[in-house]
Amino acid sequence: MAAERSAPPTISEVAAGAGVGRSTAARTLGGYGYVSPDVRERVLAAAERIGYRANALARSMSTGISNTIGVIVADIANPFFGGVVRGISDAAHARGYDTLVLSTNEKLPEEVAATNVLIDKRVDGIIVASAALDAASAAHFEQARDHGIPVVLVDRAVPGLELDAVVIDNRAAARDAVERLIAAGHRRIGFVWGPPVQERPRLRREMVDIAARNLWTDGERLQGYLDALDDEGIVFDADLVMVGEKVEENARVEVRQMLALTDPPTALFCTETDAMTGSLQALRDAGLRVATDVSMIGFDDSSWARVLEPPLTMIEQPMQALGTRAAEVLFGAIDGQEPSVELHTLETRFIERASVAPPSDR
Amino acid sequence: MAAERSAPPTISEVAAGAGVGRSTAARTLGGYGYVSPDVRERVLAAAERIGYRANALARSMSTGISNTIGVIVADIANPFFGGVVRGISDAAHARGYDTLVLSTNEKLPEEVAATNVLIDKRVDGIIVASAALDAASAAHFEQARDHGIPVVLVDRAVPGLELDAVVIDNRAAARDAVERLIAAGHRRIGFVWGPPVQERPRLRREMVDIAARNLWTDGERLQGYLDALDDEGIVFDADLVMVGEKVEENARVEVRQMLALTDPPTALFCTETDAMTGSLQALRDAGLRVATDVSMIGFDDSSWARVLEPPLTMIEQPMQALGTRAAEVLFGAIDGQEPSVELHTLETRFIERASVAPPSDR
C-alpha cells in the first residue's frame, strides 16, 4: 500500500505537540526572543518527533528576504559561464544563499524575461552577464532596482549603465597577446571571432563601429588587437578579421579563406575556445602546422591546450574569481552598502607555451 | 537625488486604482473566474499604470506550487554537468519552471544538506546526480518524497533505490570501446580513472568489490572493461588499472608508471576528460605518440578531440539529452503519474577517429 503522505508539519503542529503557544514554538525554532530552557527542550523534542522543517517560502513571504540570488548567463553549458556560476554559487552558499540560474542564449528579450522572473520570485540580488549593448537596452535592470533588487554585471560591462561590473581587461589582454605576436616578428595577424555581420566592413572605422555595437567583450578584444597594430605601425587589413556567425565551423571556413590569401596571416589571435579549435581545423585543412607555419594565441585556457603538439600559448581568465568577486560586490549591496558603480577589473594570466614562433616564409 | 523606492505594488493597490474589489482584481490578473470586459480593461490599465507584477512567493505560498525545480550535481563548472543542467533547465523553462542549482563537490553530507534546502524551499521536484553509493545512504530522498517532492536520478543510478534514473549504459559503452581496442590487436590495455584508493588491490575480485563500492559510473565502466577482457580471454592485470585520486596530475603519474612496466600497455582506455589529458601528458613525458605507440579511447567528446594529432576516438555522452529526459520524467511525476521506477537508458555515440591503431612492438 502507498504510504499516506500527510502535509508537511507546521509550527502550529509543533506547538500543539509541545503543549505551548504558537509564537513560543516559533521563537524557539526561529531562535529569537525569550524561551525558558525546559520549554525550549520540549519544543525541540516535538519538532524532532514530527519531523518539522521550516517552510522557507512562508518565511520569505513574511521577512521579504528569499535567501536566493539570481544569475543570468548566455549558456550554462559553456564552460566559461560554468566556472563563473560555480564561483558565484560557492560564495552565495557560504552566506546561506542559493542560486537560481537562467540561460538566455545571448538574446536580449530572453534576458528581459529572465530578469522579470527573478523579480517576481523576489530574489535578493541579480548577477548578470548581459547581452545588452548600451544603457538604453537595459531598462530591465532599472526595473529590478525599482523593486529594491541590486544588480551586478559580470564578464561584460554595459557602456553608460550605472552598475557595478566585475570584468577582466579584455582590451589590455588582447593587446598584450597581439604585441607578443608582433614581437615574435609577425606583421600579418588574423583575428578570429570578429563582428557577427554578413558583409565584411572594409574600412577600419566601420570595423570599429560595428564592433562597438556588438558584444562588449568582443569589441574590447578587437580594440586591443587594433591598439597593438597601431603601436607597431602595422596597417590594418580587413581581410584578416573574421566576420559572420560565431561558431566553430565558421571560424574554420573564414580562417581557411584567410590562409588562401596571397599574403596570408602568419599568426592567429583567437578570442574564444571554439574560435581556436575552428582555426586549428583550418590549419590542418591547409596542411599547416602550429608555430612552425602559423603562430597562435587564444583566450580561455583548458587542459587540452597543454596536450596539443605544440602546447598552446593561452590567456587564462579567472572564471571562478569573476563569480566570487561579483557575488561579494552583490552582497555588499544587499547589506545596504552604497553601490560604488565601478569597474572591478580582475587579472588575466598569460600562459606562455609553444604555439608562438617567428614567422616562416612559406 | 535618489528616487524614492516604494514597496512593489500589490493586488490591493491595483484594485484601489481600478476602483474594484480586491478579489475582482485578483481574478482579472490571475485569469480565473468571471470578470466583465470593461472591468477587466480597467484593472489591466491600473496594473499597467502602477507597474504591478505578481509576487511569485505569495502565489506559491497559497497554491503550494513553487514553479521551481532543484538540481543537485557534483560541480556545475564541470562541462558534463553543465550540459546536463542546460538540458534540464531548457526543458523546465519550456514548462514555466525555473531551476535552482546546487553543487556538492561529490560529498554526500553536502548532498543531504542540498536536498534539505530544496525541501525547505518547497521545490516541485528534484533531479540529482547522486554521490550516494547505496539505498542505505539515500534516506534524504525518502525525506523529499515524504514532503511530496518527486526525485529523479540522472547520470548515476543508485543500486537498490526505488527511483527513476536517466543514465547511459556505461558498462556496455566501456565494453564496446575496449573490445574495439582488442579487435585492433591490443592485449595490454590500461584503464585510467580506477578506484580512488591508496593501495592497489591485487586481486581482480578485490578490484571489482572496491569499484562497486565507489561511484556508480566508474564501477560500471570498470566492469565493462573487465567484461571485454573476459570475452576475449585476456588475463586481468591489476597494474594496468589506475588507482588513487581522480585528478589529471595523478592520471599522469599513474600512466607514467604503467608505461614503465616491463610489459607496458599498448592501449589506454580513459573514463573522463581529465583522465584523457593526464594520460596524454604521460605519453608525451615518455616520448610516445598516440596511435603509433599507444592507442587511446576516451569518454566525453569535445571540440579539442578533433584537433589533436591524431584526432581522438571518443565516446560521446548525450549530456543535454540526459538532462531533458530527466526533466521529462520528473514532470511526469509532478503531473501525478505513477513513477515507473525504471532505468531510462540513453544511447552513447562511438566516434571513430584516428587514435586507435594496431599495437607497435616497441
Add this chain to the structure above:
DNA sequence: TGCCGACCTGGTACCGGTACCACAACCATG
C-alpha cells in the same frame, strides 16, 4: 409573474511563517 441559472462582484478565510504587543510572574531595589 415567479423561478432558475448564468454572469459578475466583493468579503473573507487561509497558506505558514515573523514580529509586535499585552500581560503575568518574579526578583531586586529604594
Add this chain to the structure above:
DNA sequence: CATGGTTGTGGTACCGGTACCAGGTCGGCA
C-alpha cells in the same frame, strides 16, 4: 511595600496572493 526591570508566554496582525462563498443583477422560460 510600591516600583520597575527582566524573563517568559500567548494572542494577533500582517506579508500578498488564492479560493471559496454569499449576494446581486439580469434574462429566459414555464
